[in-house]
Each structure stands twice: as C-alpha cells, then as structure tokens.
Amino acid sequence: MTSIPAPPQRNRVLPLVKQILLGLGTLAITLLGLLLITFVIARVVPTDPVLSIVGERATEAQIAAIREKLGLDLPLWQQFVIYVWDAVRGDLGNSIKTGAPVAAEIARYFPATLELATLGTIFGTLVGVPAGVLAATRPGSIADQIVRVVGLLGYSMPVFWLGLIGLLVFYGQLDWVSGPGRLDPTYDMMMEFTLTSYTGMILIDSALNGAWDVFGNAVSHIILPAGLLGYVSMAYISRMTRSFMMNELGQEYITTARVKGMPEWRVIWVHAMKNVLVPLITVIALSYAYLLEGSVLTETIFAWPGLGSYITDALFSADMPAVLGGTVVVGVAFVTLNMLSDILYRLVDPRARA
Amino acid sequence: MSLLEVRNLRVTFDTETGPVQAVRGVSFSLGHERLGIVGESGSGKTMTGRSVLRLIRPPGRIEADAMTFDGQDILNASEREMRALRGKRIGMVMQDPKYSLNPVMTVGRQLTEGLRLRDGLGRADATAKAIAALEAVQIRDPARVMEAYPHELSGGMGQRVMIAMMLIPEPELLIADEPTSALDVTVQAEVLSILDRLVRDRGMGLIFISHDLRLVARFCDRVLVMHKGLVVEEITAAHLMEARHPYTKGLLNCLPRIGGTRQPLPVLDRAGF
Amino acid sequence: MTALRAWLTDPNPASRRQARLGQAWLAWQRIQRNRLAMAGLVIVGILLVVAALAPLIAPHDPLVQDLSRRLLPPGTPGNLLGTDDFGRDILSRIIYGARITLYIIVLVAVTAPVLGLLIGTVAGYFGGWIDATLMRLTDIFLAFPRLILALALVAVMGPGIENAVLAIALTAWPPYARVARAETLTVRSSDYIAAIRLQGASAPRIIAGHVVPMCLPSVIIRVTLDMAGVILIAAGLGFLGLGVQPPTPEWGLMISSGRKYLFEQWWVATMPGLAILIVSLGFNLLGDGLRDVLDPRSTSR
Numbered sequence: 001m002t003s004i005p006a007p008p009q010r011n012r013v014l015p016l017v018k019q020i021l022l023g024l025g026t027l028a029i030t031l032l033g034l035l036l037i038t039f040v041i042a043r044v045v046p047t048d049p050v051l052s053i054v055g056e057r058a059t060e061a062q063i064a065a066i067r068e069k070l071g072l073d074l075p076l077w078q079q080f081v082i083y084v085w086d087a088v089r090g091d092l093g094n095s096i097k098t099g100a101p102v103a104a105e106i107a108r109y110f111p112a113t114l115e116l117a118t119l120g121t122i123f124g125t126l127v128g129v130p131a132g133v134l135a136a137t138r139p140g141s142i143a144d145q146i147v148r149v150v151g152l153l154g155y156s157m158p159v160f161w162l163g164l165i166g167l168l169v170f171y172g173q174l175d176w177v178s179g180p181g182r183l184d185p186t187y188d189m190m191m192e193f194t195l196t197s198y199t200g201m202i203l204i205d206s207a208l209n210g211a212w213d214v215f216g217n218a219v220s221h222i223i224l225p226a227g228l229l230g231y232v233s234m235a236y237i238s239r240m241t242r243s244f245m246m247n248e249l250g251q252e253y254i255t256t257a258r259v260k261g262m263p264e265w266r267v268i269w270v271h272a273m274k275n276v277l278v279p280l281i282t283v284i285a286l287s288y289a290y291l292l293e294g295s296v297l298t299e300t301i302f303a304w305p306g307l308g309s310y311i312t313d314a315l316f317s318a319d320m321p322a323v324l325g326g327t328v329v330v331g332v333a334f335v336t337l338n339m340l341s342d343i344l345y346r347l348v349d350p351r352a353r354a
Numbered sequence: 355m356s357l358l359e360v361r362n363l364r365v366t367f368d369t370e371t372g373p374v375q376a377v378r379g380v381s382f383s384l385g386h387e388r389l390g391i392v393g394e395s396g397s398g399k400t401m402t403g404r405s406v407l408r409l410i411r412p413p414g415r416i417e418a419d420a421m422t423f424d425g426q427d428i429l430n431a432s433e434r435e436m437r438a439l440r441g442k443r444i445g446m447v448m449q450d451p452k453y454s455l456n457p458v459m460t461v462g463r464q465l466t467e468g469l470r471l472r473d474g475l476g477r478a479d480a481t482a483k484a485i486a487a488l489e490a491v492q493i494r495d496p497a498r499v500m501e502a503y504p505h506e507l508s509g510g511m512g513q514r515v516m517i518a519m520m521l522i523p524e525p526e527l528l529i530a531d532e533p534t535s536a537l538d539v540t541v542q543a544e545v546l547s548i549l550d551r552l553v554r555d556r557g558m559g560l561i562f563i564s565h566d567l568r569l570v571a572r573f574c575d576r577v578l579v580m581h582k583g584l585v586v587e588e589i590t591a592a593h594l595m596e597a598r599h600p601y602t603k604g605l606l607n608c609l610p611r612i613g614g615t616r617q618p619l620p621v622l623d624r625a626g627f
Numbered sequence: 628m629t630a631l632r633a634w635l636t637d638p639n640p641a642s643r644r645q646a647r648l649g650q651a652w653l654a655w656q657r658i659q660r661n662r663l664a665m666a667g668l669v670i671v672g673i674l675l676v677v678a679a680l681a682p683l684i685a686p687h688d689p690l691v692q693d694l695s696r697r698l699l700p701p702g703t704p705g706n707l708l709g710t711d712d713f714g715r716d717i718l719s720r721i722i723y724g725a726r727i728t729l730y731i732i733v734l735v736a737v738t739a740p741v742l743g744l745l746i747g748t749v750a751g752y753f754g755g756w757i758d759a760t761l762m763r764l765t766d767i768f769l770a771f772p773r774l775i776l777a778l779a780l781v782a783v784m785g786p787g788i789e790n791a792v793l794a795i796a797l798t799a800w801p802p803y804a805r806v807a808r809a810e811t812l813t814v815r816s817s818d819y820i821a822a823i824r825l826q827g828a829s830a831p832r833i834i835a836g837h838v839v840p841m842c843l844p845s846v847i848i849r850v851t852l853d854m855a856g857v858i859l860i861a862a863g864l865g866f867l868g869l870g871v872q873p874p875t876p877e878w879g880l881m882i883s884s885g886r887k888y889l890f891e892q893w894w895v896a897t898m899p900g901l902a903i904l905i906v907s908l909g910f911n912l913l914g915d916g917l918r919d920v921l922d923p924r925s926t927s928r
Binding site: 250251252253255256257258259260261262263264266271274275277278348349350351 | 404411440442446459503
Binding site: 157160335 | 763766770771772775776855859863886889890897907
C-alpha cells in the first residue's frame with residue numbers, strides 16, 4: 001500500500017520567536033513614524049517655545065542662547081534624531097506649565113486610565129461576547145434585533161454625553177454610585193499617606209494592602225465610568241462577535257460537528273468559538289485601545305485623574321510638550337496592544353504559527 | 355426491511371424572488387447496499403444526502419411524505435433523537451477535508467471528541483480507538499497525525515482522517531458526498547479503495563454522491579440519476595449502459611471511451627428534457 | 628406597474644441595462660424590507676431637510692439672548708425644549724446646529740475618502756515599494772489614536788471649524804486607503820484592465836477611469852458607516868472647546884455649556900446630546916443596511 005509522509009515535526013517555540021522579532025521590527029518602524037508625526041506637529045506650533053521661556057523683552061543674544069540650548073539652531077533632521085533618541089530613553093521633554101519631566105508626570109497619571117480602560121474592556125467582553133453569540137445563533141430573532149439596536153446605540157452615543165447622563169441618573173437621582181473622582185477625599189488621604197502604592201491602580205493597591213474600605217469606596221467610584229466605557233466596548237465586541245460567529249456557523253466543519261452528533265452548545269462554544277476567537281482577539285485589543293483613547297473625554301466628565309485629563313489640561317494651558325508626550329504614550333499603547341494581539345493571534349491560530 | 359426509506363422528498367429554499375425547489379420529490383429506499391446518486395452540480399444530489407441527516411440550514415426547508423431510518427421517523431424526530439442518530443448510526447463524509455475539518459483543533463481532539471463526550475470513554479481509551487481508526491484508513495504514523503492540525507495534512511490524508519472520524523462509531527449508513535472530488539487524481543483511487551473495503555467489511559449501507567457517472571457505476575450496486583431536483587432514472591449499475599432516459603444517455607455519450615472514435619465528444623444537448 | 632415589475636425581476640434580462648436596473652431594484656427592495664435601515668434613511672433625510680430649512684423651521688433666532696428667560700424647562704410655551712443659560716431657545720439652536728453638523732460631515736466626506744482612494748489605488752495598482760511605503764504610512768496613521776491625533780492637530784492649528792474638519796479628515800483617510808487597495812488588488816490583474824493597458828492607456832487614466840469606479844461601492848458604504856464616528860469626534864472636539872467657537876450653536880459645544888447645570892437644569896446638556904445620538908444612529912443604521920444589501924460578502928447564506 002502507499003506510504004503517506006507524516007507531517008513534519010513542528011517546533012512551536014522557534015517560529016514564535018521569529019514572529020516576535022518581526023513584530024518588534026514593525027513596532028520600531030511604526031513608533032518612528034509616530035514620533036515623526038508628533039515632531040512635525042511640534043515644529044508647526046505657531047507659539048515659539050523660546051519666547052515662552054525668555055519672555056517678550058529678551059535680547060537677540062538671549063534668544064540665540066536659548067535656541068542653542070534647546071537645540072533649535074541645528075538642522076531639522078538632527079533635531080529629529082535628538083528627539084527620537086530622547087524619546088527612546090524615556091525623555092519626553094519638560095512640561096512648560098510645571099517644569100517637571102513630562103514622562104514622570106504621565107507615569108503618575110497613566111495607572112488611573114489603565115485601571116478604567118481595563119475594567120471597561122472586561123465588562124465589554126463579558127457581556128459582548130455572549131450577546132454576539134446569542135444574536136448569531138438566532139439571526140432575525142427578537143434577541144438578535146435587541147442586541148443589534150443596543151449595540152448600534154452604543155456606537156452612536158457620544159461617550160462624554162453618556163457620562164453626563166450616567167452621572168445625572170445614577171449619582172444625581174438614584175444615588176447608587178459615588179460621584180466624580182477615584183475616591184472620596186478621606187480615603188484619598190488614606191491612600192496617599194498610609195497605604196503602600198504598588199501599581200498606582202487603586203483597586204489593586206488597596207486590595208494588596210488589605211484596605212477593603214478603600215477598595216469598596218474605589219469600586220463605588222469606578223463602577224459608573226467603567227460601566228459606561230464597558231457599554232461602548234460591548235457595542236463593538238457584540239457586533240463583531242455576531243458577524244464572526246455567523247461566518248463560522250456557515251462553514252463546513254460545523255456540519256461535520258453536527259454529523260458527529262455534537263450537541264448545539266458544543267458546536268457553538270467549542271467548534272465555532274475556537275475559530276471566532278482568532279479574529280476576536282484583535283477586536284478586543286482594538287476596543288481596549290479605543291477605550292484608552294476614549295478616556296480623554298470620559299475622564300474630563302468624571303474628574304478622573306488619568307492620562308486623558310492630563311492631556312486636556314495641558315491643552316488648555318498650551319503646554320505642547322505635555323500634549324505631545326501624552327499623544328506619544330497613547331500611540332505607544334496602541335501599537336503595543338496591536339503587537340500583543342498579533343502574538344496572541346498566532347498562539348491561537350495553528351495556521352499562523354507555521 | 356430496508357434501512358432507509360424516502361418518499362417524495364422536497365427541499366425548498368425561500369429566497370427573495372420566491373421559493374426555489376432544490377429537490378422536487380425524490381423517492382428511494384436503501385438496504386445494506388451501495389446506492390449511487392449522480393447528477394450535475396445543482397441537481398439536488400447534495401441536498402438529498404443532507405436531508406437524510408436533517409442538516410439543511412434555514413432558509414431551506416425539508417418536506418416529505420415519509421422519511422424513515424430503520425423504522426424510525428426522521429422527519430418528525432426531535433432534535434435530540436436526530437443527534438443520537440447522527441453521531442451513532444449515520445455518518446457523512448464531505449467533499450473537501452480543507453473545509454470539513456475544524457482548522458484550529460488537532461486531529462486527535464476531533465477524532466476522540468465523540469467517543470469521550472457521547473460514549474464517556476476515558477482519554478486513553480478514546481485515543482487508542484482513534485489510533486486504531488487511523489490505522490484502519492492506512493495512515494502510517496497515527497500517533498503523529500493525532501497531534502497534527504488539519505492544515506498540516508495533505509488532501510488525501512485529510513480525507514482519510516475524515517473517513518476514520520465517521521467510521522469510529524461504526525454507523526449503519528454512510529453518506530459520502532463527492533468524497534474524492536477535491537483530491538488529486540492519484541490519491542482518489544486509494545481513498546476510494548479504502549472506503550470501499552471498509553464499507554464492504556462492515557456491511558454498511560452507503561449513499562455515494564458524485565457527478566462522476568463511471569465512478570458511481572464501478573462503485574455502487576444501484577444508481578439514481580438526478581436532474582433539476584428529480585430522479586430521472588433508477589437503474590442497477592451493471593445495466594447503466596442500457597439506460598433509457600435521454601439525460602442519462604446524454605451524460606454517457608459525453609464520456610470518452612478507450613478505443614472509441616477520435617471525434618470531438620458531443621456536448622450534452624439540453625433540449626430533450 | 629406589474630409590467631415594469633415583471634421586467635425588473637425578469638430572471639433572463641435582455642440587456643445590460645435591464646440587468647443593472649433589476650439588481651438596483653432588488654437592492655432597493657431589500658433595503659425597504661430592512662426596517663432599521665429605512666429608519667436610518669428617514670433620520671438622515673430629516674437631518675437634510677432640517678438643515679436646509681433651518682430659518683423656516685426654527686421658532687427663534689438661535690443667537691438672541693434673553694436673560695429674563697434663562698434656563699426654562701422643556702415644555703415651556705414658546706420653548707419646547709427649554710432655554711439655555713443665556714435664555715436662548717434650545718430647539719432653535721439644535722435646528723441650526725444641524726447645519727454645522729452637516730457642514731462638517733460633508734467636508735470630511737469629500738476630503739478623507741478622496742485622499743484614501745488616491746493613496747489606496749496608487750499603492751494597489753503599482754505594487755512593489757510604492758505599495759510597501761504607502762501602506763506602512765497608512766498603518767502608522769491607523770495605529771495612531773484618532774481622537775488624540777485630531778486633538779493634537781487642533782491644538783497646534785488653533786480651534787475652529789475648518790481646523791477641526793482638517794484634523795478629522797487627516798485622521799480618517801487610512802481605512803479608505805485600506806479598502807481601496809484591497810479592491811484595487813482584485814481588479815488590477817483582471818483581463819479588462821490588461822486590455823485597456825494594451826490599448827496604451829496611461830496609469831493615471833486607468834486608475835481614475837477603471838480602478839476607482841470599482842472601489843466606489845465599498846468606499847461609499849464605509850463613508851456612511853464612518854459618518855457617525857465623524858459626528859462623534861466633531862462633537863467631542865466641540866465639547867472640549869476645540870472645534871466651533873461660541874456662540875455658534877454646535878451640539879458638542881452646547882453639551883459642554885450645559886454641563887454646569889447638569890444636576891439642576893438637566894435639559895441643557897441632555898437635548899443636544901440626544902440630537903447627536905439620533906443623527907449618528909441614523910447614519911449607523913443606514914450604513915449597516917447598505918452594507919447588508921450591497922456587500923455580497925456580508926450577506927449570510
């Protein structure tokens with residue numbers, strides 16, 4: 001009889017390493033592009049950074065001295081190289097308003113945003129995936145219509161307005177949740193002075209300290225903004241899940257599973273879901289990134305001391321280094337999330353590993 | 355008593371431009387024998403096969419005067435009863451293993467899943483059974499194939515896996531829907547002979563669906579010729595060359611023959627039916 | 628009527644025109660049956676009418692202040708949706724705001740897709756290093772958070788409606804480039820393009836005359852779906868005070884000015900938000916329906 005060649009022995013580690021290296025290369029190019037864009041934006045700024053330092057009455061010599069100190073006398077490409085080099089070392093310049101390094105300030109603000117966006121994404125995934133599956137398995141049904149309309153509403157809602165309405169209803173009228181901010185002032189003091197900070201994320205830090213009263217207060221504060229962001233991300237995730245699931249359910253291997261007599265839950269949640277997971281990872285990462293960005297508007301509503309508030313505050317005090325620094329950080333978070341989802345994708349999809 | 359009894363089967367798809375009948379009243383009965391269904395694409399042969407398993411997705415509908423498997427009413431069986439039938443007593447091998455195997459599950463998991471879930475076998479027992487099934491379809495290194503993902507298999511090997519998977523529960527009826535059409539010509543013969551031998555040894559009923567008249571004639575006891583959703587001719591394979599219906603004759607005339615004339619083959623003339 | 632219907636649904640059309648019209652008719656039938664899409668169409672239609680006829684519909688001048696009538700609740704005679712902190716009629720401001728929203732939408736809709744089409748078709752048609760460079764650029768812009776980039780751009784260029792539009796357009800083109808490139812790649816190697824090339828047509832001519840038209844349907848669907856996002860970003864910029872400047876009645880700006888009175892006079896911030904919600908929902912519904920109907924890949928069989 002014929003001999004059938006066995007499949008080649010696979011090495012699951014090596015290709016992955018190669019993929020990661022390749023991803024890092026792409027990451028580097030993308031980040032360079034990102035820095036180029038912010039650099040260009042910074043150089044188009046009509047306000048002269050020199051004047052804001054020395055004031056209107058400076059002499060020619062003083063201006064020239066400052067220009068030299070800031071490196072503005074160098075050719076543009078050299079300025080760019082210095083800019084990139086600084087950014088790589090984590091130096092995003094100094095804030096005009098406070099004079100402190102932008103990077104250090106952002107490091108203080110970022111955990112608040114991360115906490116909010118992460119919780120929002122968790123909500124969105126936990127609700128969005130089952131909702132999308134439900135809609136996909138009963139296309140045209142009432143459940144499908146509801147998921148569709150609720151999702152489209154989330155798509156169409158201005159997130160800052162949703163935040164205001166949420167505050168009005170759940171804080172102002174029903175008094176179910178605490179108002180703006182991450183903590184009540186008393187707890188804020190406690191957090192600041194008596195507890196050890198590990199991550200800057202209050203939920204985690206207070207839990208690690210065993211300070212459950214602080215934890216409870218933090219939950220009552222974060223639940224509303226995170227819930228609203230979760231709704232926005234749920235809208236996206238449920239829609240995509242529905243469309244991926246519909247696509248998979250039309251595939252022939254689903255018929256195979258049914259021919260094997262598999263019960264419907266297994267056909268959907270194991271056979272189809274394993275395939276849906278592949279593109280879904282990218283969607284969840286994207287929606288996570290979107291929430292990081294959406295925080296700019298949400299945080300102003302909820303007086304949430306995160307990156308979004310930092311950027312908008314800087315915007316109003318014309319603090320360009322701070323604005324651009326924040327932009328770069330969000331951009332880096334975006335790109336990193338993209339790369340992570342790419343790696344996860346390869347882990348989940350055996351076809352992409354080869 | 356016959357294994358499968360189908361009377362006046364109709365499959366209808368409700369589309370925007372009105373209902374379209376893919377199968378328009380097909381009747382046949384099947385014992386422990388090998389029945390071929392031949393026809394061009396769109397003749398309704400695949401739909402006929404899938405109707406037996408009740409695997410027509412909406413907007414398609416199945417209707418029939420009667421459809422029984424081993425005396426059991428398939429038409430009105432509950433979904434639960436159907437599942438018991440599908441897994442255990444009726445199997446189906448589909449056209450292209452590239453699409454019919456789950457791309458993100460290992461072959462092993464797909465093979466053992468039924469055994470573990472339905473029959474409640476332990477991991478080791480299920481694996482042993484699956485490996486035996488792979489050996490039965492003449493895969494040389496079954497342990498390694500168990501670990502492989504479908505995309506790592508060739509078409510022929512994939513189809514053997516598919517056959518193994520469907521034969522593990524030892525069904526009484528196997529529906530093979532164009533099981534070799536997606537394979538290389540050289541591999542087709544091997545896969546067919548494996549299928550042939552297994553069906554013969556285990557005394558299963560077989561419905562062999564194909565567009566290839568000659569293949570069906572060689573492989574089956576009896577042949578249904580389908581055209582536009584209807585059975586236009588039912589004939590024993592041995593007498594296929596004596597077919598009377600103009601469509602069947604037309605199809606036969608389009609086949610090249612060794613020792614025949616070197617005239618261009620005639621094109622099927624559709625005016626006559 | 629029945630004769631026309633029969634002619635349109637004839638399964639064997641006699642001419643190319645009949646086939647096309649038949650297809651269009653079928654598509655229209657499909658949209659009509661999709662109630663949500665029709666709702667979207669109606670909403671977008673109302674937006675157009677309201678924007679066009681704003682001076683006729685609006686009961687008051689959107690800019691005239693009357694401090695004696697400030698912060699009146701909805702349902703007050705003469706001020707159906709109440710008044711804001713300057714005593715201006717909220718309904719009238721929302722009606723005039725439709726013009727601003729439409730203005731922004733139209734400007735973005737004619738700039739971003741054009742830029743995206745240009746980049747996408749050129750990349751797809753020429754391939755090679757041109758493709759690689761342009762797509763890398765697209766990816767970089769795509770990797771950039773849209774709202775934040777728009778923020779940074781407006782921060783640099785200064786607030787104002789034109790700058791807001793420019794910032795939005797500059798951040799909105801990459802998806803179009805992706806779509807256009809994908810379509811171009813499928814068209815590029817087709818025989819009819821080869822035939823035109825053999826006739827000596829120049830690359831710009833082929834792209835403009837034969838590639839771009841093929842990309843248009845998918846781009847149009849994307850534009851419709853994108854408009855909701857554009858409305859939201861524009862409103863966000865307005866809310867932050869970076870878009871249209873007061874006293875112009877822009878919806879995002881109106882929300883921002885109503886924020887101070889949220890707990891006592893909730894309607895000042897709520898009403899313009901509802902307007903944004905309804906209009907962007909309208910575009911989403913319409914785009915969704917259009918995609919179901921026009922994009923064969925998305926139809927579930």
